[in-house]
Amino acid sequence: MNKPDALPDELDLILSDLNGIPRGKTIASKTLTDSEAPHLAEAIFFQTIMGGYSTALEKFDANDGDLLMLPDWSTYCQTLWKPGNVGQVICETKDQSGNPIAYDPRNVLKKVLQEYEDIGLIPIVAPEVELYLLDPVARDDRSLQAAAGKYGQSEFGGEAFSLDALDKFSPVLEEVKAMSRDCGLELSAIVHEMGPAQVELNVHHGEAMSRADQFFLLKRLIKGCAHKHGLLASFMAKPLLGFPGSGQHLHCSLLGKNGNNQFKLRRRKAPPVLRHFIGGLQKYLPQAFALIAPNVNSYKRFVRGLSAPINLEWGYDNRTTGLRVPFSDPEAGRVENRVAGADANPYLMIASTLACGLLGLRQELEPSQPISDDAYNLKSTFPRDLNAALNVLEQSDDLADLLSRDFVEVFVSVKRTELRDFMRTMTQWEVSYLGSAL
Numbered sequence: 001m002n003k004p005d006a007l008p009d010e011l012d013l014i015l016s017d018l019n020g021i022p023r024g025k026t027i028a029s030k031t032l033t034d035s036e037a038p039h040l041a042e043a044i045f046f047q048t049i050m051g052g053y054s055t056a057l058e059k060f061d062a063n064d065g066d067l068l069m070l071p072d073w074s075t076y077c078q079t080l081w082k083p084g085n086v087g088q089v090i091c092e093t094k095d096q097s098g099n100p101i102a103y104d105p106r107n108v109l110k111k112v113l114q115e116y117e118d119i120g121l122i123p124i125v126a127p128e129v130e131l132y133l134l135d136p137v138a139r140d141d142r143s144l145q146a147a148a149g150k151y152g153q154s155e156f157g158g159e160a161f162s163l164d165a166l167d168k169f170s171p172v173l174e175e176v177k178a179m180s181r182d183c184g185l186e187l188s189a190i191v192h193e194m195g196p197a198q199v200e201l202n203v204h205h206g207e208a209m210s211r212a213d214q215f216f217l218l219k220r221l222i223k224g225c226a227h228k229h230g231l232l233a234s235f236m237a238k239p240l241l242g243f244p245g246s247g248q249h250l251h252c253s254l255l256g257k258n259g260n261n262q263f264k265l266r267r268r269k270a271p272p273v274l275r276h277f278i279g280g281l282q283k284y285l286p287q288a289f290a291l292i293a294p295n296v297n298s299y300k301r302f303v304r305g306l307s308a309p310i311n312l313e314w315g316y317d318n319r320t321t322g323l324r325v326p327f328s329d330p331e332a333g334r335v336e337n338r339v340a341g342a343d344a345n346p347y348l349m350i351a352s353t354l355a356c357g358l359l360g361l362r363q364e365l366e367p368s369q370p371i372s373d374d375a376y377n378l379k380s381t382f383p384r385d386l387n388a389a390l391n392v393l394e395q396s397d398d399l400a401d402l403l404s405r406d407f408v409e410v411f412v413s414v415k416r417t418e419l420r421d422f423m424r425t426m427t428q429w430e431v432s433y434l435g436s437a438l
Helices: 042-046 056-060 105-118 163-167 170-183 208-228 272-284 296-300 346-363 386-394 398-403 405-423 428-437
Strands: 010-016 022-028 039-041 066-071 086-094 122-134 187-192 198-203 232-234 248-255 314-316 323-325 335-337
Touching: 010 066, 010 105, 022 039, 039 042, 042 056, 042 066, 042 405, 056 405, 086 105, 086 208, 105 122, 105 208, 105 346, 105 398, 122 208, 122 346, 163 170, 163 187, 170 187, 170 208, 198 208, 208 232, 208 346, 248 272, 248 346, 272 314, 272 323, 272 335, 272 346, 296 386, 296 405, 346 398, 386 405, 398 405
Parallel strands: 010 086, 314 323
Antiparallel strands: 010 022, 039 066, 066 086, 122 198, 122 232, 122 248, 187 198, 248 335, 323 335
């Protein structure tokens, strides 16, 4: 897609860091030329959630150099929640020799999608994400609080699927819907979830890269709208203890060269290609777990019976499993990955899901038998914490090759830096219990 004929006065050039946080720069649109791409510090991909940098920077970018930002105009839209005349566009990243930056999450997804294109398949995905609307956070706060709705009406959980409960947050949610329409973001549904002030947003299904871009932009829009209304939109996996965490689900199917869905159900059962894809998820998602549960808090979400899966069992229309084949028209056959947390980077969540499924297709892996009972009665098979998940990712072979070994090394380095910082902090639990009891 070509650059629009008319651009606003200012333009946000954005990309996703490893944590899924929008980074970039705002430029005067008139300074953008076709002859020279804007520059940005490559160190952005080594940046931790705390703002520092991982030790991998010394190996991959010792001179702290610049990368090139090439606007992908198919992603262009306006930042309607910001004052003034400002647009935004997601940029592709390349090094100064014109090679894609291997540890850019968007390039990781692009690499996986090229593998599918090479075998004549087009992944179609539909993302869903849950989030909490919270009170703004002050530096010394020791806990997060669910926001009150209109007229100061507080919630205490248990209002899943309630339209009236959803209406309590209509000022911000109506603005999210209106701005999504105006920005061309295909938001298909909003649902009130189980927790207080917890909602789920669904993006209409489509080609994987376009959905990842839309998902990335939608999360930015939601945060911007919430801020306008004095709220914090949090995609933290487990912000409120005692209530369900927030997940990021992904419905996946594959189109063949003829445009037909390769996951089309046969007599309501999964065809071989869908079974192999599920088999790949069961075998390789444990290796990719750090990419879909990327923070220390992520592992608090996997609580038996609290709406998050605890294993990679699969079943037909079974929401207790990590992998679900939804009830649908056979033509719409698909599998839903219910494991990832809302805190996962959208590009990496989609890339890792599709990479694991592709390995299952290549190796014709058969999954376990589908279960129709409660999967919470079975044992948990997930890594216990982020450190364990990083160890498995670091030792992966086929998966690392598919995603890029440089990317895996940088990602692990960033996350280990964050872990070290976390271990140097004192938690409220330590202060409350160990400080007085020991």
